[in-house]
Amino acid sequence: MFDEQLLHEKLVTATESVLETMFFTAVLLRGAVQNSHGPLMQVHVPFLGYPSGELHIAIEESAARVMTQDFLPEDAEGASMEDTMCEFASMTCGAFLSEIESASGFKLLSPVVTPAAAAVETFNGPLVEEGFTLESGSLVVGVRFAYE
Amino acid sequence: MNPSDNIEKTGGRSVLVVDDSRAMRAFIRRLFRLSGLPVGECLEAENGAEALQVLRQHRVDLILTDVNMPVMSGAEFIRELRQDPALRPIPVLVVSTDATEKRINEMVSLGALGYLRKPFFPELLKAEIERMVAWNV
Numbered sequence: 001m002f003d004e005q006l007l008h009e010k011l012v013t014a015t016e017s018v019l020e021t022m023f024f025t026a027v028l029l030r031g032a033v034q035n036s037h038g039p040l041m042q043v044h045v046p047f048l049g050y051p052s053g054e055l056h057i058a059i060e061e062s063a064a065r066v067m068t069q070d071f072l073p074e075d076a077e078g079a080s081m082e083d084t085m086c087e088f089a090s091m092t093c094g095a096f097l098s099e100i101e102s103a104s105g106f107k108l109l110s111p112v113v114t115p116a117a118a119a120v121e122t123f124n125g126p127l128v129e130e131g132f133t134l135e136s137g138s139l140v141v142g143v144r145f146a147y148e
Numbered sequence: 149m150n151p152s153d154n155i156e157k158t159g160g161r162s163v164l165v166v167d168d169s170r171a172m173r174a175f176i177r178r179l180f181r182l183s184g185l186p187v188g189e190c191l192e193a194e195n196g197a198e199a200l201q202v203l204r205q206h207r208v209d210l211i212l213t214d215v216n217m218p219v220m221s222g223a224e225f226i227r228e229l230r231q232d233p234a235l236r237p238i239p240v241l242v243v244s245t246d247a248t249e250k251r252i253n254e255m256v257s258l259g260a261l262g263y264l265r266k267p268f269f270p271e272l273l274k275a276e277i278e279r280m281v282a283w284n285v
Contacts, residue, residue, distance in 0.1 A: 017267050018266075018267045021267035021269055022266070022267045022268075068171075071171065071175055072171060072174050072175065072178070073174055073175075073177060073178035073181070076170075076171075076174035076178075079170040079171045079173075079174045080170075080171075083169065083170045083171040084171040086169065086171070087169045087171040087172050087175075090169070090245060091245050091266050091267055093245070094244070094245020094246055094247075094266065095266070095267060097246075097248075098245065098246060098247035098248055098265070101248065103248070103249070103250070104248075105246075105248050105250040105251060106246070106248070107216065108216050108245070108246075110168075
């Protein structure tokens with residue numbers, strides 16, 4: 001059964017845990033976000049499991065840039081802001097699924113960066129989503145499942 | 149990727165980081181520098197197959213590997229490693245977002261000596277390595 005409230009709590013916990021632990025980034029506010037810092041970057045992480053689905057993030061580039069600076073060493077040749085946001089999305093997805101699919105297991109597929117305006121609707125199932133206001137911009141994290 | 153592209157050599161132990169995420173490999177390299185662990189050479193590979201190539205050319209004291217990777221996964225990589233008498237003794241630490249009991253049991257039964265779940269506090273990486281290997285800092 002789809003317990004939206006429980007899944008929402010798990011998604012928030014996973015996102016905040018990754019932000020604070022690996023990106024040294026605090027969440028200032030949760031809830032609806034206002035995009036006021038410029039362009040957005042979107043990343044999608046499809047996953048297979050019981051159920052399957054897809055995690056997506058939409059993050060203002062200002063926030064993505066600061067998170068990247070906090071994550072990578074200064075001489076990280078070749079690693080880009082896109083690579084870092086893909087890793088952030090994968091980590092958040094893995095942390096979330098480890099909580100809800102702990103017995104059955106899951107498989108993450110490669111993250112995909114999409115243009116900000118692109119509407120990517122792979123699945124039609126239920127959606128859980130949350131907005132986060134960070135010091136350097138806003139972030140939305142959502143998961144859409146494959147089942148009805 | 150050329151496996152020798154990202155090699156740091158300052159003396160000390162040699163570590164191989166296997167992860168398809170360039171950003172994660174760079175992050176781990178950064179943590180090694182900050183940790184005080186005696187890591188001199190930090191080799192990198194994008195997947196298990198590439199890691200096996202690196203291991204045939206370089207002596208390595210410790211391997212850190214992801215689970216979910218294209219071409220050859222972490223599980224397949226450890227399985228190959230354990231079948232090679234020359235590579236079998238190298239300790240393996242799995243670093244993954246997949247913290248399901250099923251996956252942890254699988255990797256440990258294949259021969260991983262440690263399992264670090266992402267996200268993790270940076271100091272946990274050092275603690276886990278120190279638990280696994282007796283390096284004199």
